[in-house]
Amino acid sequence: MFNRLHIAIVGYGTGGQAAAVALSADGHRVEVFEQAPQPRPIGAGFLLQPTGMQALWRLGLLEGALRHGMRIGRLYGESQAGRAVMDMRYHDLDARLFGLGLQRGALFALLDAAWTEGRTLHAGQRIAELDADRGLLRDEGGNLHGPFDLVIVADGAASRLRHAVAPPSLDRPYPWGAHWCLVAQRDWPFANELRQRYVGARRMVGMLPVGTRPGDDTPHISFFWSVPVDALGSAQDAAQWRRDVTQVWPEAAAMLCDTAVPDGLAHARYRDTVHVQWHRGRAVLLGDSAHAMSPQLGQGANMALLDALALRDALREHATLADAFAAYQRERRAHVGIYHFWSRWLTPLFQSERDRLAAVRDRVFHPLNRMPGGRGQALRVLTGTRRGWMGVMSLDAGFLDAIEIRRGETVAPDRGAWAR
Numbered sequence: 001m002f003n004r005l006h007i008a009i010v011g012y013g014t015g016g017q018a019a020a021v022a023l024s025a026d027g028h029r030v031e032v033f034e035q036a037p038q039p040r041p042i043g044a045g046f047l048l049q050p051t052g053m054q055a056l057w058r059l060g061l062l063e064g065a066l067r068h069g070m071r072i073g074r075l076y077g078e079s080q081a082g083r084a085v086m087d088m089r090y091h092d093l094d095a096r097l098f099g100l101g102l103q104r105g106a107l108f109a110l111l112d113a114a115w116t117e118g119r120t121l122h123a124g125q126r127i128a129e130l131d132a133d134r135g136l137l138r139d140e141g142g143n144l145h146g147p148f149d150l151v152i153v154a155d156g157a158a159s160r161l162r163h164a165v166a167p168p169s170l171d172r173p174y175p176w177g178a179h180w181c182l183v184a185q186r187d188w189p190f191a192n193e194l195r196q197r198y199v200g201a202r203r204m205v206g207m208l209p210v211g212t213r214p215g216d217d218t219p220h221i222s223f224f225w226s227v228p229v230d231a232l233g234s235a236q237d238a239a240q241w242r243r244d245v246t247q248v249w250p251e252a253a254a255m256l257c258d259t260a261v262p263d264g265l266a267h268a269r270y271r272d273t274v275h276v277q278w279h280r281g282r283a284v285l286l287g288d289s290a291h292a293m294s295p296q297l298g299q300g301a302n303m304a305l306l307d308a309l310a311l312r313d314a315l316r317e318h319a320t321l322a323d324a325f326a327a328y329q330r331e332r333r334a335h336v337g338i339y340h341f342w343s344r345w346l347t348p349l350f351q352s353e354r355d356r357l358a359a360v361r362d363r364v365f366h367p368l369n370r371m372p373g374g375r376g377q378a379l380r381v382l383t384g385t386r387r388g389w390m391g392v393m394s395l396d397a398g399f400l401d402a403i404e405i406r407r408g409e410t411v412a413p414d415r416g417a418w419a420r
Helices: 014-025 050-058 062-068 104-114 229-236 238-248 250-254 300-317 321-350 355-370 372-383 397-407
Strands: 006-010 029-034 045-048 070-072 074-079 084-089 099-103 121-123 127-131 136-139 150-153 170-173 176-184 193-199 203-213 216-228 266-268 271-274 283-285
Touching: 006 014, 014 029, 014 104, 014 300, 045 050, 045 104, 045 203, 045 216, 045 300, 050 062, 050 099, 050 300, 050 397, 062 099, 062 104, 062 203, 062 397, 070 203, 084 355, 084 372, 099 104, 099 216, 104 203, 176 229, 203 238, 216 229, 229 238, 238 250, 271 321, 300 321, 321 355, 321 372, 355 372
Parallel strands: 006 029, 006 150, 029 121, 074 193, 099 203, 150 283
Antiparallel strands: 045 099, 070 099, 074 084, 127 136, 170 271, 176 216, 176 266, 193 203, 203 216
């Protein structure tokens, strides 16, 4: 796009941060409105997939992420009885690939430090109204901001502004949430694996090594405890909460010995939101405001990073906002749709009261994923590279070379499937 735009971004989460970095670097004048008086990361840790790592590579931030993150080569889940339910290894798809366990604080700091050009951040500004056609914002104090050439709505899964852009075709909260926290890694034996343990579909413990963050060189693990939303306050009885976790996984519970309960636990709630239309007038949706989904497939932050770069590229390649928005929506919906489908259908297998369904999961999920065709398809979904039912989102040959060199590998497998 020839003209440089005056852009407002509502929300300073991963998507808003990445959009601010990418669009400011292209010469646009960017202002961010964030409701928190002191912007900070939300959540403990997450798994950055190869698609998300490639997005950071395109932003010039991959080295920092690799420096702080923990390489994850295996995702393993088992029933309380010790039956393998899930055992997925990145190298079965490509020997160069891995996931990256990363603290939310590390990604937040990397993106925040990278936004240096024309930085204008309005903290403590809660935007209550959006006029998408005129590019105007009104905060809760009644103050008007704009007009802007472009407004990016990136205010998260519980977006207050998505309806001003377009009514979602689906927007509902999930009945299950989670308690989260970070714990010091110490002598945890699975330093390069995401480990989960299940009791039916009602209880799940997850342990993900997530490395360090700027200003703190202590490696940490992100702990996850699945609970119904109406029981998120159950940790008020700290002794009972610890007994419940210990009953499922004693070794994981022991890692929380220094964690204050309930004060040291964060609460997470999730939504399932689908938009057919992602834009209107001068406004466009990005990240969870456009496509919130269950965290079961661990794609949220990755999708937000991809959204930001897809929007930047669309603005580069098209002469009008309308054409750029249409191209951005077309590109991202083609990728996001299959993840909405699978997260919606997989979530009840792991977070619900359907124990009979979980019993079937325990018996057939792992054997199905070990079948040659099923394993490859599951790994493509895991890595974020599935596009539609059978398509593939290619990984750039330069990115694959970068992570191969960074890992110190000397022998590269055939890269044709990825470089095409």
